[in-house]
Amino acid sequence: MRQDIEEVGQTYGIENWGAGYFSINVKGHLMVHPRRSAGPGADVFELVEQLVSEKKLSTPILLRFPQILGTQLRRLCLAYETASKEAGFKGEHFPVFPMKVNPRREVVEEFLKEGVGESVGVECGSKPELYAALSLDQPAGSLLVCNGFKDEAFVNLALMGVRVGKRVVLVVEKLTELKLIIRCAEAAGVVPWIGLRAKLYSKGSGKWSSSGGEAAKFGLTTSEILECIRLLKSHGLEGGLKLLHFHIGSQVTDIRRIKNAMREAARVYAKIRQMNLGVEYLDIGGGLGVDYDGSRSTFEGSINYSIEEFANNVVYTIKSVCDDEQVPHPHLVTESGRVMTAYHSLLVMSIRDEIETFANDRPTVVLDDDDPEVIFEMKQVLDGINAKNFREAYHDALDDKDELHKGEVLFWEICARASELAMRAGIHEHEFADLQKNLASKYLCNFSLFRSAPDSWAIKQLFPIMPLHRLNEAPDTVATLVDVTCDSDGCIDRFVDVKSVKQVLEMHDFKGQTYYLGLFLIGAYQEVMGSFHNLFGIPNEAQVVVGPDGRTHVAKIIPGSRLGEMLGFARYDQKQVWEGFRRQIAARVTEGKLDPAQSEALAAAYEAAINGTTYLE
Numbered sequence: 001m002r003q004d005i006e007e008v009g010q011t012y013g014i015e016n017w018g019a020g021y022f023s024i025n026v027k028g029h030l031m032v033h034p035r036r037s038a039g040p041g042a043d044v045f046e047l048v049e050q051l052v053s054e055k056k057l058s059t060p061i062l063l064r065f066p067q068i069l070g071t072q073l074r075r076l077c078l079a080y081e082t083a084s085k086e087a088g089f090k091g092e093h094f095p096v097f098p099m100k101v102n103p104r105r106e107v108v109e110e111f112l113k114e115g116v117g118e119s120v121g122v123e124c125g126s127k128p129e130l131y132a133a134l135s136l137d138q139p140a141g142s143l144l145v146c147n148g149f150k151d152e153a154f155v156n157l158a159l160m161g162v163r164v165g166k167r168v169v170l171v172v173e174k175l176t177e178l179k180l181i182i183r184c185a186e187a188a189g190v191v192p193w194i195g196l197r198a199k200l201y202s203k204g205s206g207k208w209s210s211s212g213g214e215a216a217k218f219g220l221t222t223s224e225i226l227e228c229i230r231l232l233k234s235h236g237l238e239g240g241l242k243l244l245h246f247h248i249g250s251q252v253t254d255i256r257r258i259k260n261a262m263r264e265a266a267r268v269y270a271k272i273r274q275m276n277l278g279v280e281y282l283d284i285g286g287g288l289g290v291d292y293d294g295s296r297s298t299f300e301g302s303i304n305y306s307i308e309e310f311a312n313n314v315v316y317t318i319k320s321v322c323d324d325e326q327v328p329h330p331h332l333v334t335e336s337g338r339v340m341t342a343y344h345s346l347l348v349m350s351i352r353d354e355i356e357t358f359a360n361d362r363p364t365v366v367l368d369d370d371d372p373e374v375i376f377e378m379k380q381v382l383d384g385i386n387a388k389n390f391r392e393a394y395h396d397a398l399d400d401k402d403e404l405h406k407g408e409v410l411f412w413e414i415c416a417r418a419s420e421l422a423m424r425a426g427i428h429e430h431e432f433a434d435l436q437k438n439l440a441s442k443y444l445c446n447f448s449l450f451r452s453a454p455d456s457w458a459i460k461q462l463f464p465i466m467p468l469h470r471l472n473e474a475p476d477t478v479a480t481l482v483d484v485t486c487d488s489d490g491c492i493d494r495f496v497d498v499k500s501v502k503q504v505l506e507m508h509d510f511k512g513q514t515y516y517l518g519l520f521l522i523g524a525y526q527e528v529m530g531s532f533h534n535l536f537g538i539p540n541e542a543q544v545v546v547g548p549d550g551r552t553h554v555a556k557i558i559p560g561s562r563l564g565e566m567l568g569f570a571r572y573d574q575k576q577v578w579e580g581f582r583r584q585i586a587a588r589v590t591e592g593k594l595d596p597a598q599s600e601a602l603a604a605a606y607e608a609a610i611n612g613t614t615y616l617e
Contacts (some may be wrong), residue, residue, distance in 0.1 A: 005472050011506050012466035013496055016294020017521070021068060021343050028472030030518060032546065034067035040550040045469040047552050048348050048516055051542055055557060056429045058617055059350040059516070060447040060539035064523075066555075067545060069107065070114035076288075076336055077118045079311035084369040086312075089319045091282075096121040096145050098286065099129040101337030101524050102491035106556075107544065111340070114140055121167070123147060123335050127154050134161050143333065144168045145195070145283065147218075147245070150177050155184040162190050169281075171195035171245050178228050182235050188245055192233065195243035195283065196225055198268050202248055202261035219246065225268075229277065239451040241277055242340040243333070244269050245573070247285030250338060253298040258287065258313050266321035273327040283333035284314060292462050292521055293496040301462040301496075306337065320448050338524040345523040347452050347539065348468065351515040352616055355442040355482060374400055378410040385417050387425065394418040433503055440504040442491075445517065446616045449483045449490045450533035453519055453526055457489055462518040464496045465505060475506035481517075485534045532569060536559020537614045564610040574610065580607050 005024050009015060014022050020036035031041040051057045073095065080093040097111045099122060111120055116139045124130045125148030133144055134157065144166050146158050150173070161168040170192050170429070172178045178194070185192055199219025220228065232238045246268075248261045265282065273278050288310050289303035298304050303311075314332065322329050367379060378400055385393040397414040415435055422432040455461035465481070480503075483490040495502040508515065541558040564574055582603055588594040594602070 006266045008471050008474065011475065013294045013464065013498055014466065016296075017291055017464050017496060018294075018500055019343060020289075022520070024471045025295060026140050026472070028470055030466070030468045030471065034063060034065050034546050035071055035531045040546055040548055042546045042550050042552045044348075044518070045516065046543065048468060050552075051554070051557075053184060055542070055554070057542065057557070058446075058613060058615070059348055060452065060560075061348045062345055062452070062527075062541040063348060064106070064345045064541060064543045065546070066106065066110045066344065067378075068111045069341065071236075072340050072343060073111060073114050073118065073120065075307055076311075076334070076340065078114075080315065080332065080334070082308070083315040084313040087315050087319050089315045089329055091331045092119075094119050094121060094143055094281065094331055094333045095340075096143055096333060096335055097340060098123040098125075098335045099133065100125055100223045100336040100528070102341045103132070103528055105132075105343075107341060107523075108132075108136065112136060114145070115139055115142075120145075121145065123337075127157060130154065130157050130161075134164070134166070138166065141210070142167065143281075145171060145243075145245075145333065145335070147171050147173070147197070149173055150180065152184060155181055156188070157185060159188045159190045159192060161355075162192050163188075163393075167193065168308050169193045169195045169243050171197050171243065171283075172192060172220065172228060173197055175220070175224050175227060175231075178231055182231070182237065185237075186235075191237065193242040194237070194240045195281075196220055196228055196241070197245040197247075198225060198265065200246050200248065200261060200264050200268075202257065202264045222268075229272075229275065238277060241279055243281040243283055244272060244279055245283035245285065245333075246332075247335075248287055250286050251289040251300075251303070252287040253289060253300060253303050255303075255309060255313055258310060259306075259317050261287075262283065262314055262317040263321060264457045269318075269330055270322060270325035270327045274325065280331055281333050282318065282330035283444060284337065286332070286335045286337060288336040288339045288525070289519060290339055292464065293498065293501075294464075296496045301521050340562075341523040342521045343523060343529075347447060347519040347522060349445045349447040349517050349519065351443045351510050351517065352446050352484075353444040354510055355444055375410070378414070382410055382414050382417070385414060385421070387421050389423040390418040441477055441507075441510075442482050443479045443507070443510060445481050445483055447483050447519075447539065448485050448530075448533060448536040449492065450485060450487070451524055451530040451536050452539065454529050454531060455526060456492060460494060462494060462496050463522060465492065465517055466520075467507065468516040468518050470508050470515075473508060475508055475613075477507055477509050478504035479507050480504060487533065487538060490533075532566060535566040535570060535614060537566045537569075539615065540613075561614055562610070563612050563614060566614055567610070577610075578603075578607055 009024050017414050021033055023031045023041060025031050025043060029043045029045040032044050033039050033041040036187060051061060076095060077093060095118060097108060099108060119139055119142045121138055121142035121144055122133045123145040124133045130146060144161055160167050170181050197219045199221055232241055246265045252258060269282050291303050292301040295302045296304060367375060381393050381396055393414055397411045419435050449457050453463055456463055480491060480493040493503055495505045538561045540560040542554055543556040545553045545555050547553060585599045585603055589596060589599050
């Protein structure tokens with residue numbers, strides 16, 4: 001059945017969570033617009049078809065659109081620039097990209113390339129991240145912020161960065177770190193920039209609210225900050241104190257929490273400036289969220305503000321406090337990694353099969369004369385169910401179910417009909433929502449939830465999911481999704497909805513044909529936190545640039561993990577594996593169960609299989 005494209009788009013909420021990056025064309029195909037709505041768009045379905053037919057890629061395929069990274073960065077910088085101009089704020093904006101959000105070289109380098117005029121820097125929180133950051137060409141004047149717990153090797157790496165001309169800021173997380181930094185700096189003859197991380201009383205909101213507040217993992221209390229200042233002065237290093245840092249948690253859902261935290265942090269900054277210390281930078285950390293479900297609310301998968309509103313609140317609140325305290329406006333450092341990266345990548349997965357359940361694989365019931373009376377009664381209920389009595393019919397079926405065996409088939413027929421009528425009537429009551437989930441198809445998708453969207457499993461994060469094609473057709477079924485791992489938790493049964501959380505996804509009847517789904521907004525954290533459960537590896541990847549005319553250019557293809565790579569990850573030596581299999585073949589030949597020709601063919605086939613993909617082909 002053909003349906004208005006706008007109505008189908010509303011079914012999946014694309015206008016709400018897409019942020020202008022996605023639309024549906026007249027063919028019913030998903031479009032991507034790397035410069036947002038006003039810019040050119042490319043047909044994602046046709047792109048996938050090209051990758052499959054011409055490039056011989058198989059799903060799952062991670063599509064990366066690097067231009068979206070630049071667009072998000074410019075949105076962020078413009079928001080702070082506009083807010084500062086309107087408020088008369090004198091400080092500058094220094095965005096840094098936190099490598100923990102997505103440490104892929106292509107992602108980090110894209111930000112540094114796009115941010116030449118924006119003084120975009122890098123934040124790292126471990127020795128591997130710092131080691132990589134030291135090799136990167138950063139824009140002049142940008143920062144290299146070093147967060148996280150540090151040992152002597154970490155500090156010495158950071159001091160190498162100072163010696164090659166980088167603006168390295170070593171952020172002190174605990175008092176003993178400052179003593180270590182002073183000792184290493186004196187030994188190296190280098191004076192680094194020092195930052196102090198304050199532990200605020202203010203907390204964020206949402207899943208990560210525990211990151212802030214008095215019980216936070218990181219940060220210095222007021223007395224510890226004063227002791228750090230005393231220690232710096234005693235070594236004549238107070239001139240190196242350049243930055244005050246704080247972080248109230250990732251994905252802050254409520255803008256009011258932002259205001260409270262900015263007010264408290266600005267007070268701490270002002271008091272330090274009033275001690276005649278030259279702190280110039282106020283690092284507000286992350287917290288700027290992504291509206292994953294498009295509801296524009298304080299729900300944990302959403303936010304009740306825009307990028308512009310966030311920047312306005314930060315700038316106006318800090319300026320107000322600084323003016324009251326009569327101290328200079330600080331330069332603002334932001335670590336908004338989630339909003340910078342989430343939109344730029346999506347996972348394409350294909351439906352491979354439908355897992356039949358009794359609820360959707362119902363045989364036809366033929367009644368016999370000797371069937372119990374209750375069977376005939378249920379058949380009458382089924383024959384007579386309609387839009388006026390479906391609720392009573394469903395309740396009658398529930399009453400009779402426990403007494404029946406053959407009647408179970410009739411029970412599910414009544415359930416299916418009642419669910420259909422409830423959907424038509426627009427009824428979303430809890431009992432019918434549960435019924436719809438029980439009746440839903442289970443579609444087997446060629447991907448690993450633990451590899452590509454681990455937060456969906458671990459913390460029940462909602463990610464938008466929708467078909468890439470047939471979007472000019474009304475969905476005619478509902479389903480939940482299961483992955484190819486042998487883990488019962490490898491399923492998605494919570495879906496984005498503006499008003500609530502859906503337990504099923506509207507889809508089109510599979511019928512064994514090619515059917516592609518997209519898993520969106522996974523550019524932040526998912527790649528780096530994904531596991532190799534069942535030794536399913538990294539999916540195929542294509543980096544795509546969209547030209548002014550809407551034509552796509554596949555800039556780079558990175559093949560997904562092969563069996564051999566994942567065996568190596570699990571510490572299996574390829575040579576030893578082959579030798580072990582050949583020993584078993586030799587034993588079968590000795591027993592007369594295999595002839596030499598068969599054994600050689602078997603060994604060759606086994607050794608060749610090591611180059612295959614870890615996913616279904």
